[in-house]
Amino acid sequence: MEPLIKVQCLKHIYPDKTEVNICGLNFEVFKGERIVILGPNGAGKTTLLSHILGLLKPVDGIVEVMGLQPSKNFNTIRKKIGVVFQNADEQIIGPRVYDDIAFTPRNEGLSKNEIDEMVRNVAESLGIADILEKIPHYLSGGQKKKVALAGSIVMMPEILIMDEPFESLDPKSKTEMVSLLNHLNSAHGITTITTTHDINVVPEIADKIYVIDSGNIIAAGSPMEIFSNVDVIKRAKLEPPILTELFSRLERKGYGLGIPKNMEEAENILLNILEEINPQEKKYHHAVKLKAID
Numbered sequence: 222m223e224p225l226i227k228v229q230c231l232k233h234i235y236p237d238k239t240e241v242n243i244c245g246l247n248f249e250v251f252k253g254e255r256i257v258i259l260g261p262n263g264a265g266k267t268t269l270l271s272h273i274l275g276l277l278k279p280v281d282g283i284v285e286v287m288g289l290q291p292s293k294n295f296n297t298i299r300k301k302i303g304v305v306f307q308n309a310d311e312q313i314i315g316p317r318v319y320d321d322i323a324f325t326p327r328n329e330g331l332s333k334n335e336i337d338e339m340v341r342n343v344a345e346s347l348g349i350a351d352i353l354e355k356i357p358h359y360l361s362g363g364q365k366k367k368v369a370l371a372g373s374i375v376m377m378p379e380i381l382i383m384d385e386p387f388e389s390l391d392p393k394s395k396t397e398m399v400s401l402l403n404h405l406n407s408a409h410g411i412t413t414i415t416t417t418h419d420i421n422v423v424p425e426i427a428d429k430i431y432v433i434d435s436g437n438i439i440a441a442g443s444p445m446e447i448f449s450n451v452d453v454i455k456r457a458k459l460e461p462p463i464l465t466e467l468f469s470r471l472e473r474k475g476y477g478l479g480i481p482k483n484m485e486e487a488e489n490i491l492l493n494i495l496e497e498i499n500p501q502e503k504k505y506h507h508a509v510k511l512k513a514i515d
């Protein structure tokens with residue numbers, strides 16, 4: 222199977238002569254994958270994404286999206302990719318939130334009714350239906366992120382690229398965003414590529430992680446493979462997710478319980494063990510708890 226996206230040893234020179242080389246392992250993304258790119262500040266993550274989007278043109282190397290060079294086929298590629306930029310202000314252009322989300326469907330010449338249904342559905346799914354009439358400029362950082370995401374998924378793109386989508390989201394919004402992204406992937410087959418410094422979220426949204434350090438793609442693998450590789454973690458100055466760290470430590474001590482992706486999975490693992498150890502104990506605690514409530 223051919224990858225949807227292929228990047229091999231790209232070189233870019235910014236106008237101020239800063240040279241960025243993204244080399245090492247090839248960056249390949251296959252249809253339906255959920256990719257996360259990790260790396261310290263200045264590693265080259267945004268530079269890589271900007272080339273995939275066709276916003277930047279490499280001076281050397283290979284950048285292909287669906288077999289095309291993005292910088293030469295900007296309009297064709299951008300119809301297939303939704304994007305949430307690191308700075309949402311850069312992409313919100315409508316005078317009202319509604320207009321901003323409706324921008325691409327209007328450009329595509331869809332009917333007013335179709336557009337209205339699409340905008341309201343996507344706004345509902347992101348919990349922003351109540352701010353559709355607002356002026357985007359006055360929204361909070363988190364609200365702007367959601368509006369930017371709404372605009373990028375309203376047409377159900379094949380690929381969704383997000384640069385730090387969780388930045389400035391409150392915990393509840395973050396959990397909802399994770400569910401939504403996973404729903405877009407499982408129900409609509411959307412391939413997702415995300416950069417984030419929010420390490421605890423990564424096991425929930427990644428099938429495969431690429432790790433970049435100073436432009437070098439130094440590792441690729443599942444969250445388990447990456448977070449158990451001490452060398453890679455150190456080199457890229459990462460910290461493993463807290464649950465991964467805890468359950469890996471237990472594994473090293475002989476208690477191989479698996480590595481949970483989120484709090485719910487961790488809770489179930491621990492509850493199963495506690496029930497196996499002493500089912501009576503649980504009943505006892507339960508009875509005490511009920512008594513206390515009485």
Ligand SMILES: Nc1ncnc2c1ncn2[C@@H]1O[C@H](COP(=O)(O)OP(=O)(O)OP(=O)(O)O)[C@@H](O)[C@H]1O
Nearest residue numbers: 235236237239241261262263264265266267268269
């Ligand atoms: N417009 C620009 N002009 C000059 N240099 C730039 C520009 N954008 C990025 N760079 C430089 O390119 C390198 C890679 O930056 P990039 O923004 O791709 O890193 P990043 O991994 O996305 O970092 P962060 O995690 O901080 O967002 C850095 O050295 C940065 O200073």
